[in-house]
Amino acid sequence: MSLPRVTVWNEFIHETEHDSVRAIYPEGIHGCIRDFLKAAGHDVQTAILIQPEHGLTDEVLDSTDVLIWWGHVAHHKVDDEIVERVWRRVVAGMGLIVLHSGHASKIFRKVCGTPTGFLRWREAGESEVVWTVEPSHPIAKGLGPNFVIPHEEMYGERFNIPAPDELVFLGWFEGGEVFRSGCTWRRGRGKVFYFQPGHETFPIYHQAEIQQVIKNAVLWAAPQDEIQPGTEEVSFTPAPPVMALRDTGFQAVEGLHDKAE
Amino acid sequence: MSLPRVTVWNEFIHETEHDSVRAIYPEGIHGCIRDFLKAAGHDVQTAILIQPEHGLTDEVLDSTDVLIWWGHVAHHKVDDEIVERVWRRVVAGMGLIVLHSGHASKIFRKVCGTPTGFLRWREAGESEVVWTVEPSHPIAKGLGPNFVIPHEEMYGERFNIPAPDELVFLGWFEGGEVFRSGCTWRRGRGKVFYFQPGHETFPIYHQAEIQQVIKNAVLWAAPQDEIQPGTEEVSFTPAPPVMALRDTGFQAVEGLHDKAE
């Protein structure tokens, strides 16, 4: 089985505007993530906000098994039509990994159904300890009971997400807060993972444990079958009975109105 | 403690167009539901599609603890702005009960984050057996192990919903299908219940067990605290540490950009 093909999306603004961020990520956060996933053997593409269609054309998505999303200050600049397109791919089977400030992105809000922008935050360079709650989860493979991020932006509860299907990691912050830092959900046939670490002013995506989690998550989120967007619509045709149906005395009424969205 | 105040929303189209439906629900499906909830002591309002703002003004929602939703052929006619308004109320604490063909409504798709229109269906007047899976759930109070609906539209799996927080009822259909007929989710501070029975051409909302489930669901879905829309935004202000924070050597950077949606 060949490895999942990944597309890394980044709004790519901080890196162009701040020397301090560019010093950490000279080719952008997406460049850093691309590099360690390529080294792990994946086919990796990148896409950024200012490209036509934000770089997320049908052609790009056709060759994407797992999409990674990083955004922060420009969530509102992402076109609703592209968000809808990405969402349709997710529910058809494409994996989605949302990183850090992507919690407030349109695509994450859409798959969650809650105002996921809401959480506590504080930028003070404090340390975070990430704890593994489900050591047997594929996304925790190779990780120990905990690891430390020396400097991180604080994200604290209550994080306004639906209860995750699986809670994999919890985060502890110096100033007294906790966070559900690694969470999974299924949406349609697609798997979604949110991972909290990753502020742009700290070299977090260079840290070995963080890269391990993202590599694990890519393998976990990959679709197990070929993605076939739109094929689920077949269920809208009236279903013939699986077993013989007695004569109910009713005229079967079928397909009078379109139930499709 | 006073009983939750309920608003019953209905697109109210079938009843105006088909004598057969009007014969069953002379005052509309919403009228039937209103009547048995009033008899149970609730303050009940109704609202329909053709009213200004679909009858769901801020004033109406201000006096609504639980909203019940029935729609079928006109989901696309519901204004996106009203859907957004209702959704903001739900995540702030208003209960939401979605009935039958409401599975494809905009509001249910928005809280689920999946294309909930997808399921198998067949109109042949076949019988359904509804089974209680969680007898200790408040929504199952007073119900036995199962009850029979003599004639129902078939809804079959796979129903494209996120895994429910709680699965309360399962449905069995004569022709061979099964369905997750009673499901709950939390979204923000609001509680959501989907209940599958209820086709407009059968007198389902006159059936005692169905009324019992809906009455139970209203009590369960009611907010436990006063609803305060918008107050969660406070979490967007940077959070002072709960515990003393050592000097991290970093300049605290606060509120440089609006994280609000």
Add this chain to the structure above:
Amino acid sequence: MSLPRVTVWNEFIHETEHDSVRAIYPEGIHGCIRDFLKAAGHDVQTAILIQPEHGLTDEVLDSTDVLIWWGHVAHHKVDDEIVERVWRRVVAGMGLIVLHSGHASKIFRKVCGTPTGFLRWREAGESEVVWTVEPSHPIAKGLGPNFVIPHEEMYGERFNIPAPDELVFLGWFEGGEVFRSGCTWRRGRGKVFYFQPGHETFPIYHQAEIQQVIKNAVLWAAPQDEIQPGTEEVSFTPAPPVMALRDTGFQAVEGLHDKAE
């Protein structure tokens, strides 16, 4: 509706052996819990290890809607037969609230199915911050976003429990650890709540927020129907079909062997 009747069980050893503990809980931890539940209007009994049948006779359990459990150094002295008796009550509908070091008790291990004794711990009098993850949960009623316990024994992940049905509270500890501090599960018809705070050498059960959580939990855990131990056995009799079953050509074979436990 009358308030749930509560029985508070305590192994009652620390209080008899250590002046420092007795100074905090002169009538035992069970006495302290009894008092604030009585003040809230509940009928409350207490029971301790050294009583015959550990005070948990059938008569006592017959008048118990919710059982609260505190134990620490004498889990192994609790008779297996009494554990079995309590477990049968729980699955028949009696609520169970397990406090602090009760995590390693026989009854909690039995309802969990995991070695729940396993967790990190450290006694250093450090502070804990308890965070509300599900503010709309009945057990969180009246609580704010967080509250502080000035001195507590540290309990840290990984806590070897099955993924909770609902995660209500998370705990933060000064030394770097986090904990799933408030968790719920259904078992049979019974509801189970585990609450982590409560070390015997600190006056934790005198703290207002802790008392609020326990009072909320009692209301939540109470059975909604009358408890009828043993009545579920009826399902072992072969079930007649709910709907007419065609002639399958097979001789119906019924009840040849006892499937009961």
Add this chain to the structure above:
Amino acid sequence: MSLPRVTVWNEFIHETEHDSVRAIYPEGIHGCIRDFLKAAGHDVQTAILIQPEHGLTDEVLDSTDVLIWWGHVAHHKVDDEIVERVWRRVVAGMGLIVLHSGHASKIFRKVCGTPTGFLRWREAGESEVVWTVEPSHPIAKGLGPNFVIPHEEMYGERFNIPAPDELVFLGWFEGGEVFRSGCTWRRGRGKVFYFQPGHETFPIYHQAEIQQVIKNAVLWAAPQDEIQPGTEEVSFTPAPPVMALRDTGFQAVEGLHDKAE
């Protein structure tokens, strides 16, 4: 990565006592399952009730990644000590697949924490339709929306299990019942799958879809790390703080009493 090593356990009584069962499973149900798993490339051992230690010696378990369990009339003859031994392996990471009448086995009751013997049942050779609820789950790989078992024993709700972590399959029965036919749970580091089909008087384990599910489940249930029984006990040593702990003014009290089970 080599394929998981499987041990198939069978009480092996029906096949020795009834010609009709032996005709279907000449080498026992375990022999049938062994054969199709061997054909899929797995190392497979079998074990039966009458062997010393029921064939589940430490040596056998040392070379077992996934244990499959089939029992029916002799659950009470399985030694409690062996059940405890198997359970310790499961929470340490060994996968467990429980088939059909194994629902009432001691090991399944122990991992569930509920009286899992309770369900409705009827032997009338009626047909079952198995529906896939989570098509993207690894255990559903390669399966379609549904498949039919021509003749099966009916198992109906309410099945007295804890709410599954994941509901993969639902079963429909001719006489009007439904069942949660494919369910998963995590327990400790181990993964547990219950699969309802499989009565001994029908050739169910010869059916292609059933074999596909069991083969999928073996791959899913396999531990991702080497199983190291007992190593979690390390968490019983008091934990040094991960981060510097201020002087709390308390004497650290460590390991005064054994918290181990």
